[in-house]
Amino acid sequence: MFDQNIEGAELFALPFGDIVPFFSVYTATLAAFVVVFILISAFDRPERQLNIVFGGDAYYAKEIKESDTRFSRFMAIACGCATLGAVVTGDVFNFTLFAVLVGITNIAIVASAGNRHVLNAAFQYGIVAMIATVPLFGSAAIILATTGTLSIWTLAGMGAVPLLAKALLILGVMGEGIAPLYIGKAEIIRAQGAPFVLMIHFSSLLLFLRVTEIVLVI
Amino acid sequence: MIIRKLSGILSNFTNLSRVYGVLVIIVILAGMVSIPSLDYHGDRLYPKFIDRDSPLDPYDRGGIPFGTTTVAAEYPENSPYLGYITAYLTPLSFALAGATQHMGTTIVAHPGGIIDEILYATRGLDTVVETTILFVGFAVAAYLFRRRENE
Numbered sequence: 001m002f003d004q005n006i007e008g009a010e011l012f013a014l015p016f017g018d019i020v021p022f023f024s025v026y027t028a029t030l031a032a033f034v035v036v037f038i039l040i041s042a043f044d045r046p047e048r049q050l051n052i053v054f055g056g057d058a059y060y061a062k063e064i065k066e067s068d069t070r071f072s073r074f075m076a077i078a079c080g081c082a083t084l085g086a087v088v089t090g091d092v093f094n095f096t097l098f099a100v101l102v103g104i105t106n107i108a109i110v111a112s113a114g115n116r117h118v119l120n121a122a123f124q125y126g127i128v129a130m131i132a133t134v135p136l137f138g139s140a141a142i143i144l145a146t147t148g149t150l151s152i153w154t155l156a157g158m159g160a161v162p163l164l165a166k167a168l169l170i171l172g173v174m175g176e177g178i179a180p181l182y183i184g185k186a187e188i189i190r191a192q193g194a195p196f197v198l199m200i201h202f203s204s205l206l207l208f209l210r211v212t213e214i215v216l217v218i
Numbered sequence: 219m220i221i222r223k224l225s226g227i228l229s230n231f232t233n234l235s236r237v238y239g240v241l242v243i244i245v246i247l248a249g250m251v252s253i254p255s256l257d258y259h260g261d262r263l264y265p266k267f268i269d270r271d272s273p274l275d276p277y278d279r280g281g282i283p284f285g286t287t288t289v290a291a292e293y294p295e296n297s298p299y300l301g302y303i304t305a306y307l308t309p310l311s312f313a314l315a316g317a318t319q320h321m322g323t324t325i326v327a328h329p330g331g332i333i334d335e336i337l338y339a340t341r342g343l344d345t346v347v348e349t350t351i352l353f354v355g356f357a358v359a360a361y362l363f364r365r366r367e368n369e
Contacts, residue, residue, distance in 0.1 A: 018296070018341050020296070075358075078354060091344075094343055101354065108357070111362060124231055128235050142256070144263070145256070147262075162255075164252050167245050168246075
């Protein structure tokens with residue numbers, strides 16, 4: 001697997017039954033970014049939204065209580081941990097599970113906003129994330145059925161994975177991360193409490209980087 | 219003109235699920251054409267003989283508990299005790315298996331039902347993540363419900 005251009009050298013592998021998570025130069029770099037963002041989410045203070053009053057030069061900062069952000073902070077950390085799992089796992093089905101976990105924690109971060117407009121976007125996002133589980137798990141099922149294995153270690157360089165499975169995998173991650181469906185995110189970003197909202201963008205970006213690597217390798 | 223129309227649809231986030239649903243349908247329909255060309259390799263990993271008469275059906279992998287039951291795994295060297303607990307049933311499950319033909323359907327209905335080694339040991343991380351997804355789902359639902367109570 002580590003002879004592929006994208007991976008780089010093998011740094012560490014954890015023999016955990018049939019699921020063998022690994023750090024290559026590529027995944028270790030992604031994992032390092034995730035750890036930094038988890039720490040930012042855990043210790044950062046939420047930003048205060050500035051509202052500008054029309055017709056004048058006045059502006060005011062919304063007061064955000066610590067208790068309001070407790071849930072979104074917890075979910076942002078959970079989202080970071082799920083992203084960490086997704087970037088280091090060495091198994092396709094395990095990756096799809098972590099992707100779903102990222103999706104559901106993202107919904108939670110958005111749903112913790114009280115704004116009705118944001119909640120409407122979160123609802124739409126929830127439906128997309130729910131539909132996305134079909135192509136996501138469908139791709140894992142097709143990979144297991146056609147190759148007899150789910151391990152990225154075994155699948156690497158074989159070229160045995162059908163195009164349909166790869167397309168479904170990308171489509172599934174698209175739905176969980178909604179990275180290309182930015183119109184949903186444009187609404188979501190109105191939610192108060194960055195950097196927790198930022199975690200949504202960050203996790204979907206990393207999911208995409210990881211799925212690109214998986215699709216190129218298998 | 220077409221681009222303007224497409225941008226109009228995409229700019230409304232209430233269309234988000236519809237757009238994504240259409241994308242999924244297109245890929246699945248295109249994929250259906252390629253299905254006949256796919257070969258099935260069901261015998262390579264985690265093979266299982268389905269015995270419809272077993273009370274543990276469809277979870278019966280055979281063998282004796284704490285013996286050397288043969289279980290196929292991707293990396294047997296990572297699971298030195300592979301096959302050791304496959305046939306183990308807790309006393310309650312053992313009693314149920316003797317009393318009913320449908321013990322296999324209760325795998326999640328009582329604690330310590332059937333210990334499917336593939337599920338809980340060889341692919342243990344999957345089971346942990348699945349349960350985490352479930353708990354996060356509960357946490358979100360509980361948070362939203364309690365927030366409504368507080369308002």
